[in-house]
Amino acid sequence: MGLLALGTALDWPEAKKQAHLVRSWGIKQLLEIWNKAKGKERDAMLWGDEVEYLVVTYSEQDPKVLLSLRQADILTALANDTSLLAKGGCVPELQHIHRNGEPLPVFHPEFGRFMLEATPGKPWGIEFKELLNVEPNMKLRRCIAKDHMLPNEHPITLTTFPRLGSPGVFTEPAYPISGPKLRSQFVPDEIANPHIRFPTLAANIRSRRGRKVQVNVPVFRDENTPWPWKDPTVNYDLHQWPEDDDVRNGAAPDNFIHMDAMAFGMGSCCLQITFQAKNITEGRQMYDQLSPLGPVLLALTAATPIYKGFLADTDVRWNQISKAVDDRTPEELGEKNDRWRIPKSRYASNSTYISTDARLRPEYFDPDLVIDEDIKQQLLDGGMDDRLATHFAHLFIRDPIVIFNEDLQELDLSKTDHFENIQSTNWQHMRFKPPPADNSIGWRVEFRPMEIQITDFENAALSVFMVLITRVILSYNLNFYIPILRVDENMETAHARDAVLERKFWFRKNLFPTSRPSRSSAGGSGSSTPRSAHASRPATPIGPVEDEYRLMTVNEIINGTAYACPEGANNDSTSDSGEDFPGLIPLVESYLDSVNVDVVTRCELGTYLDLIRKRASGELWTAAKWIREFVKSHPKYQGDSVVSEEIEKDLVGAVIKVGEREQQGKGFRGLECEGVKDLGKLMGKFRA
Numbered sequence: 001m002g003l004l005a006l007g008t009a010l011d012w013p014e015a016k017k018q019a020h021l022v023r024s025w026g027i028k029q030l031l032e033i034w035n036k037a038k039g040k041e042r043d044a045m046l047w048g049d050e051v052e053y054l055v056v057t058y059s060e061q062d063p064k065v066l067l068s069l070r071q072a073d074i075l076t077a078l079a080n081d082t083s084l085l086a087k088g089g090c091v092p093e094l095q096h097i098h099r100n101g102e103p104l105p106v107f108h109p110e111f112g113r114f115m116l117e118a119t120p121g122k123p124w125g126i127e128f129k130e131l132l133n134v135e136p137n138m139k140l141r142r143c144i145a146k147d148h149m150l151p152n153e154h155p156i157t158l159t160t161f162p163r164l165g166s167p168g169v170f171t172e173p174a175y176p177i178s179g180p181k182l183r184s185q186f187v188p189d190e191i192a193n194p195h196i197r198f199p200t201l202a203a204n205i206r207s208r209r210g211r212k213v214q215v216n217v218p219v220f221r222d223e224n225t226p227w228p229w230k231d232p233t234v235n236y237d238l239h240q241w242p243e244d245d246d247v248r249n250g251a252a253p254d255n256f257i258h259m260d261a262m263a264f265g266m267g268s269c270c271l272q273i274t275f276q277a278k279n280i281t282e283g284r285q286m287y288d289q290l291s292p293l294g295p296v297l298l299a300l301t302a303a304t305p306i307y308k309g310f311l312a313d314t315d316v317r318w319n320q321i322s323k324a325v326d327d328r329t330p331e332e333l334g335e336k337n338d339r340w341r342i343p344k345s346r347y348a349s350n351s352t353y354i355s356t357d358a359r360l361r362p363e364y365f366d367p368d369l370v371i372d373e374d375i376k377q378q379l380l381d382g383g384m385d386d387r388l389a390t391h392f393a394h395l396f397i398r399d400p401i402v403i404f405n406e407d408l409q410e411l412d413l414s415k416t417d418h419f420e421n422i423q424s425t426n427w428q429h430m431r432f433k434p435p436p437a438d439n440s441i442g443w444r445v446e447f448r449p450m451e452i453q454i455t456d457f458e459n460a461a462l463s464v465f466m467v468l469i470t471r472v473i474l475s476y477n478l479n480f481y482i483p484i485l486r487v488d489e490n491m492e493t494a495h496a497r498d499a500v501l502e503r504k505f506w507f508r509k510n511l512f513p514t515s516r517p518s519r520s521s522a523g524g525s526g527s528s529t530p531r532s533a534h535a536s537r538p539a540t541p542i543g544p545v546e547d548e549y550r551l552m553t554v555n556e557i558i559n560g561t562a563y564a565c566p567e568g569a570n571n572d573s574t575s576d577s578g579e580d581f582p583g584l585i586p587l588v589e590s591y592l593d594s595v596n597v598d599v600v601t602r603c604e605l606g607t608y609l610d611l612i613r614k615r616a617s618g619e620l621w622t623a624a625k626w627i628r629e630f631v632k633s634h635p636k637y638q639g640d641s642v643v644s645e646e647i648e649k650d651l652v653g654a655v656i657k658v659g660e661r662e663q664q665g666k667g668f669r670g671l672e673c674e675g676v677k678d679l680g681k682l683m684g685k686f687r688a
């Protein structure tokens with residue numbers, strides 16, 4: 001996120017009155033950028049990752065692990081340290097890179113006051129060799145972050161803190177619950193970054209909804225889990241805020257872990273990748289082609305099996321964030337009959353395609369996409385094409401949530417603040433980022449669904465894989481289109497426990513841009529139709545859209561149907577339907593074979609591809625599975641879905657140990673069985 005200006009944030013009743021103005025200025029700013037940048041050409045192929053951390057306090061002698069709320073102090077310490085490396089705590093090989101001229105990493109605030117974000121100092125280029133700098137750079141970021149923390153503070157890359165919101169103290173320092181902004185019965189207001197933007201965001205979402213957010217996640221039913229299960233941490237007898245009625249009005253159904261604040265979603269960590277395209281056309285193509293990959297990568301990176309001290313029946317964070325920022329009113333939710341029903345939260349998988357690709361069939365669109373027709377008309381009048389206008393007219397159905405009074409004096413077309421206000425609070429799994437107002441950089445596409453991984457090796461592997469797959473898509477002009485509603489379905493599927501091995505995803509059967517014969521040329525004398533007659537027309541797609549895709553396992557999608565699973569893998573890639581599919585990894589491999597990569601680089605890239613391959617086949621475990629196994633095999637686990645403070649401490653301790661070993665160069669190459677046993681031993685050591 002960018003720098004946060006200070007100002008007077010309007011509370012919801014006031015902000016609501018200005019929503020229309022902000023939207024209309026936002027559209028004018030968008031048209032300004034569009035007109036300035038639509039013809040921008042030959043931007044470099046750059047990309048960058050974002051890694052988010054939780055900051056925890058941990059030491060062997062303390063009985064508990066806590067979330068440290070010192071984000072501001074840590075960021076200040078980082079900002080005031082001009083060399084960043086001066087303390088010398090970081091391993092020499094890592095420092096070396098930066099002596100060679102690579103700029104130092106950049107640290108950013110995040111929603112949770114216990115979070116940090118770090119990006120490389122400048123975006124990565126497309127040189128294959130440069131891909132090898134990603135992992136050391138991520139390790140260096142973690143090391144520098146740790147270097148600017150207290151000795152008992154640690155940056156860890158778990159997606160969520162296991163007992164966030166559990167009864168008892170879980171933050172350092174501790175604060176009373178509950179506060180006027182969040183009105184949560186589980187977390188204090190101080191859990192959020194204190195910059196006025198964040199508490200206002202949370203308060204205005206709650207206020208717009210007319211009640212607290214309801215983040216309900218199904219509990220995992222283990223042998224000794226009472227059933228039906230009632231969340232034992234819910235208090236039905238609070239009478240401090242009107243919102244305390246929510247649970248008495250059914251907000252906390254049986255068999256669900258109940259959470260009631262934005263922090264339960266936006267307090268989760270993820271791994272995001274931003275690509276710069278050479279021009280807007282390529283950016284729109286990347287946006288569309290990466291879209292159907294979102295749910296597959298979500299399942300492959302699953303890392304979120306615990307909420308509020310209980311094992312959940314889902315493995316990923318996505319829907320919880322979606323619910324945690326769902327500002328829809330009862331009317332918009334369809335609870336009262338109204339013309340303006342909005343089917344999704346403003347944090348959700350994306351709802352439309354935007355490319356000018358001739359292969360984009362009308363059948364792939366959602367026929368019921370909700371858009372603001374007036375906004376669309378303004379964009380069309382301003383010269384934007386229908387598809388892109390539709391995309392933005394969909395984003396602009398949302399109200400701006402945080403409005404600063406100072407920004408409402410006059411419209412400044414040399415800025416993009418009002419546009420960004422709406423754009424940056426539409427948290428979809430892809431984001432199409434126009435150039436900034438000064439046009440200094442190009443059109444970018446952000447890939448947002450991935451869960452953060454415990455080790456930097458894994459985070460680097462997934463980042464590099466996404467870069468390579470993007471190169472493959474562009475080089476081979478691959479076609480991943482399926483109906484957007486199938487992508488939505490896949491996103492739900494990705495939530496299932498061990499979806500990576502147990503579920504199937506809708507996926508396109510033929511990725512190659514075969515020049516299909518048109519209907520008329522397909523048979524008999526039709527073949528004599530002169531080519532030139534159709535020169536400017538796309539090849540007519542034949543057959544119903546439903547025949548273009550089928551259900552596949554992640555193993556089929558990633559490794560292909562020809563992949564022979566080695567022993568130890570528990571996922572079968574042979575297709576039920578008998579239809580061959582090449583697999584994304586073999587496509588990446590053949591792409592790498594076709595370009596000039598030196599042996600060493602190729603070999604290193606191979607270790608990253610190996611991780612992806614083995615995750616998909618089940619030879620390696622997702623973090624979600626590893627965490628579940630850790631909890632299950634913990635001597636104090638009662639088989640009742642409860643993740644106690646003691647288990648939490650050992651789990652976080654094990655994660656810190658993995659990180660320390662990785663920093664020392666003894667990195668894990670995936671969280672396999674061996675790793676779990678190993679960590680079991682480490683755990684034993686901690687528990688004295």
Ligand code: ADP
Pocket residue numbers: 001002046047048049050108119120121122123124272274275276441442444446
């Ligand atoms: P946000 O939080 O809004 O997504 P950040 O600034 O935190 O934005 O992260 C943006 C990412 O994009 C970083 O990894 C950064 O290195 C990368 N990036 C910056 N400029 C470019 C560019 N011109 N092309 C591609 N990636 C870029």
Ligand code: MG
Pocket residue numbers: 001050108117
């Ligand atoms: Mg960021």
Ligand code: MG
Pocket residue numbers: 001
């Ligand atoms: Mg951000």
Ligand code: MG
Pocket residue numbers: 001050052110117
């Ligand atoms: Mg972030």
Ligand code: MG
Pocket residue numbers: 052110266268269270
């Ligand atoms: Mg986040």
Ligand code: MG
Pocket residue numbers: 001050272446
């Ligand atoms: Mg981002």
